[in-house]
Amino acid sequence: MNTNSIGAVSTQSFTFAEDEPFCLESGETLRPVALAYETYGALNADRSNAILICHALSGSAHAAGYLDGDPEKVGWWEETIGPGKAFDTDRFFVICSNVIGSCYGSTGPASIDPATEQPYGLHFPVVTVGDMVRAQVRLIDHLGIDKLLCVAGGSMGGMQVLEWAAHHPQRLHAAMPIATTAHHSPMLIAFSEVGRQAIYADPAWNHGAYYDQPRKPDAGLAVARMVGHITYLSEESMHLKFGRRLQGLEKYGYEFETEFEIESYLKYNGLKFTQRFDANSYLYVTKAMDYFDLTQPTGSLAAAFAASTEVRFLVISFTSDWLYPSYHSKQLVSALTAAGVDVTYLDVKSSWGHDAFLLEVETMTNLLGSFLDRLVREEQVPAPVGYAPRARFVPGVNTALPRTKLADNLA
Amino acid sequence: MNTNSIGAVSTQSFTFAEDEPFCLESGETLRPVALAYETYGALNADRSNAILICHALSGSAHAAGYLDGDPEKVGWWEETIGPGKAFDTDRFFVICSNVIGSCYGSTGPASIDPATEQPYGLHFPVVTVGDMVRAQVRLIDHLGIDKLLCVAGGSMGGMQVLEWAAHHPQRLHAAMPIATTAHHSPMLIAFSEVGRQAIYADPAWNHGAYYDQPRKPDAGLAVARMVGHITYLSEESMHLKFGRRLQGLEKYGYEFETEFEIESYLKYNGLKFTQRFDANSYLYVTKAMDYFDLTQPTGSLAAAFAASTEVRFLVISFTSDWLYPSYHSKQLVSALTAAGVDVTYLDVKSSWGHDAFLLEVETMTNLLGSFLDRLVREEQVPAPVGYAPRARFVPGVNTALPRTKLADNLA
Numbered sequence: 001m002n003t004n005s006i007g008a009v010s011t012q013s014f015t016f017a018e019d020e021p022f023c024l025e026s027g028e029t030l031r032p033v034a035l036a037y038e039t040y041g042a043l044n045a046d047r048s049n050a051i052l053i054c055h056a057l058s059g060s061a062h063a064a065g066y067l068d069g070d071p072e073k074v075g076w077w078e079e080t081i082g083p084g085k086a087f088d089t090d091r092f093f094v095i096c097s098n099v100i101g102s103c104y105g106s107t108g109p110a111s112i113d114p115a116t117e118q119p120y121g122l123h124f125p126v127v128t129v130g131d132m133v134r135a136q137v138r139l140i141d142h143l144g145i146d147k148l149l150c151v152a153g154g155s156m157g158g159m160q161v162l163e164w165a166a167h168h169p170q171r172l173h174a175a176m177p178i179a180t181t182a183h184h185s186p187m188l189i190a191f192s193e194v195g196r197q198a199i200y201a202d203p204a205w206n207h208g209a210y211y212d213q214p215r216k217p218d219a220g221l222a223v224a225r226m227v228g229h230i231t232y233l234s235e236e237s238m239h240l241k242f243g244r245r246l247q248g249l250e251k252y253g254y255e256f257e258t259e260f261e262i263e264s265y266l267k268y269n270g271l272k273f274t275q276r277f278d279a280n281s282y283l284y285v286t287k288a289m290d291y292f293d294l295t296q297p298t299g300s301l302a303a304a305f306a307a308s309t310e311v312r313f314l315v316i317s318f319t320s321d322w323l324y325p326s327y328h329s330k331q332l333v334s335a336l337t338a339a340g341v342d343v344t345y346l347d348v349k350s351s352w353g354h355d356a357f358l359l360e361v362e363t364m365t366n367l368l369g370s371f372l373d374r375l376v377r378e379e380q381v382p383a384p385v386g387y388a389p390r391a392r393f394v395p396g397v398n399t400a401l402p403r404t405k406l407a408d409n410l411a
Numbered sequence: 412m413n414t415n416s417i418g419a420v421s422t423q424s425f426t427f428a429e430d431e432p433f434c435l436e437s438g439e440t441l442r443p444v445a446l447a448y449e450t451y452g453a454l455n456a457d458r459s460n461a462i463l464i465c466h467a468l469s470g471s472a473h474a475a476g477y478l479d480g481d482p483e484k485v486g487w488w489e490e491t492i493g494p495g496k497a498f499d500t501d502r503f504f505v506i507c508s509n510v511i512g513s514c515y516g517s518t519g520p521a522s523i524d525p526a527t528e529q530p531y532g533l534h535f536p537v538v539t540v541g542d543m544v545r546a547q548v549r550l551i552d553h554l555g556i557d558k559l560l561c562v563a564g565g566s567m568g569g570m571q572v573l574e575w576a577a578h579h580p581q582r583l584h585a586a587m588p589i590a591t592t593a594h595h596s597p598m599l600i601a602f603s604e605v606g607r608q609a610i611y612a613d614p615a616w617n618h619g620a621y622y623d624q625p626r627k628p629d630a631g632l633a634v635a636r637m638v639g640h641i642t643y644l645s646e647e648s649m650h651l652k653f654g655r656r657l658q659g660l661e662k663y664g665y666e667f668e669t670e671f672e673i674e675s676y677l678k679y680n681g682l683k684f685t686q687r688f689d690a691n692s693y694l695y696v697t698k699a700m701d702y703f704d705l706t707q708p709t710g711s712l713a714a715a716f717a718a719s720t721e722v723r724f725l726v727i728s729f730t731s732d733w734l735y736p737s738y739h740s741k742q743l744v745s746a747l748t749a750a751g752v753d754v755t756y757l758d759v760k761s762s763w764g765h766d767a768f769l770l771e772v773e774t775m776t777n778l779l780g781s782f783l784d785r786l787v788r789e790e791q792v793p794a795p796v797g798y799a800p801r802a803r804f805v806p807g808v809n810t811a812l813p814r815t816k817l818a819d820n821l822a
Contacts, residue, residue, distance in 0.1 A: 186652075325646075
């Protein structure tokens with residue numbers, strides 16, 4: 001754990017009122033709906049210092065600090081959220097909630113279907129990024145926050161940020177979409193679909209009905225995750241981290257064992273993922289990402305932001321990110337500019353691929369921190385009680401470590 | 412089928428002499444060894460007009476014409492091999508053989524192990540690109556050809572070309588490595604390994620012992636192939652071919668069916684592949700590709716070509732090929748130049764990704780054809796009996812067709 005940690009935290013849960021049905025984009029209704037969430041720092045007097053953090057594909061509400069009683073369970077964005085860090089918990093009230101469809105405490109396919117009293121499995125309705133965000137709006141209402149100072153997130157978290165800005169613009173002052181896109185390209189859909197097909201191909205998946213079975217579709221889920229991990233790295237970072245080095249071998253073994261370090265990395269991460277994520281949630285969350293498309297229904301991305309002219313944007317991409325390449329962010333910036341939105345954009349030079357949004361901590365801290373300083377000034381956001389300014393803190397990141405050691409559930 | 416086809420062809424088989432054991436790089440000995448091969452055109456009087464074509468991962472000896480009795484079974488490089496085409500079968504004697512380890516008639520894991528009288532399965536020894544090429548050398552000896560005019564191939568075919576030039580330089584005048592590399596980068600190994608892991612994950616794989624079982628590891632093999640197909644395309648070609656279009660749907664179905672065209676393409680190709688390829692062969696051939704590394708044992712790629720100064724090279728890469736990116740070819744060209752080798756290099760502008768080496772027929776025909784014209788002139792290669800020159804022929808290719816319709820077994 002870094003110094004300047006928020007320390008011990010605990011995940012909370014918010015269940016929607018029974019008399020307020022939650023209607024999904026598909027037309028179906030979901031009930032009951034629970035959201036797992038965490039908060040760090042304190043609200044100020046006029047409740048104007050709240051920042052919502054949105055997580056990526058396999059993330060959770062546990063974004064910072066460590067889980068009470070388990071110092072090993074460090075939050076997925078610990079480097080960026082904490083006292084003196086980019087999202088300064090001395091200054092801001094930071095919220096992170098687990099998306100619906102996921103498996104970290106929010107309602108998803110592993111939850112109990114009240115109609116059958118069994119886990120939903122594939123009977124869980126397909127949810128969208130729009131649905132995820134409308135659920136977050138209810139949480140923000142519940143927390144008594146009228147307008148968020150900022151919504152921020154990378155990858156699928158960035159899609160949620162864009163959804164907030166496009167469809168709930170009156171509820172936020174600023175948006176920070178990072179390493180993301182306004183819609184998946186066919187290549188992104190293709191990678192999602194291969195992951196899903198790997199799960200479908202596992203007989204233990206059993207069309208989603210495996211919760212009461214002795215075996216889970218771990219083999220298929222591991223393959224899906226391995227595909228994902230390839231896309232999170234860059235050619236350059238793979239050369240730096242692994243090259244063609246063999247794992248504890250002097251020469252080829254001429255057999256089908258794990259030999260190259262990159263093979264070991266993939267296998268380790270695939271296996272580790274099955275210990276923490278639900279295969280059906282992988283299907284639902286990737287499907288939501290594939291469906292997300294802010295150019296619809298008009299065909300114009302600029303039109304999606306027609307009502308967002310009061311929202312200030314900080315858009316960040318990374319030069320070696322080939323999963324969400326910079327041109328996606330540049331198209332977004334063009335559309336925002338065309339819509340008359342105030343947008344700051346930076347294409348950060350990095351060799352870390354999509355993972356850069358986790359690893360380029362110093363650059364990110366300075367970028368996000370400066371942008372938030374400006375917001376605080378321009379919106380005249382009062383500090384919470386007892387606030388004492390301190391120098392900005394940039395945690396170190398050991399990029400030589402396996403990704404999972406750095407942050408287990410970021411992307 | 413194109414016009415200017417070589418027409419009906421049949422695959423032949425060559426079995427190595429029993430008293431000449433075939434020793435592998437691993438130290439193991441393989442016996443018996445059979446190679447499936449095809450030839451097109453006629454040898455000239457001094458046997459100097461022979462060209463060897465090397466196939467890619469899932470290719471076969473059937474490179475041109477159609478299989479006798481089945482006009483649907485068109486060769487995988489039909490656009491490039493035939494009367495008047497780049498590899499002009501009026502002018503040259505063209506040979507293509509299936510690699511050992513594969514499943515199209517050459518000895519591989521599905522062959523009968525004489526020790527057990529059962530299919531080898533995983534008892535088949537691991538073979539290398541070096542082994543594949545030394546087997547081809549025996550075939551060329553058998554055909555009575557002292558020196559090939561040229562060895563040509565794309566992708567894994569290109570690796571074989573490089574192996575020929577580096578380790579058997581006295582046996583060829585010219586080498587045409589296309590869309591290939593002198594060694595797999597960690598990203599290429601990663602994609603190979605994910606394909607293998609998808610096969611291992613299929614319970615029907617049964618550690619390679621499935622030949623007498625009712626089920627084959629088709630599900631795993633299909634996933635492996637889907638991953639492959641993503642890497643054969645480019646972002647741009649995916650946008651052109653599929654975009655975010657739905658397959659026969661007006662709007663999202665909110666269910667886990669094939670919805671996007673790209674999903675349908677992957678699923679179709681994955682399934683189709685299981686009808687023609689052996690999962691164990693997929694393991695062996697991808698392993699050979701991962702092991703291939705011409706920088707070893709010296710660490711210098713230039714050193715690999717120290718004895719190749721009499722071999723003339725035509726190196727071709729494609730700008731949108733991200734599986735074997737142009738920088739691999741550029742490194743190769745640098746090494747060849749450093750070794751004092753005569754090399755012509757072209758980085759062809761194309762949007763078709765790795766598939767470009769199949770689809771850029773006009774460019775390829777002109778490039779390969781001109782290079783061969785020069786060879787014929789400089790080596791004073793006599794024409795075969797009855798040769799009458801004709802204008803070069805460039806077949807059309809309908810790039811709107813699914814890849815499998817174009818060439819089922821190229822990459």
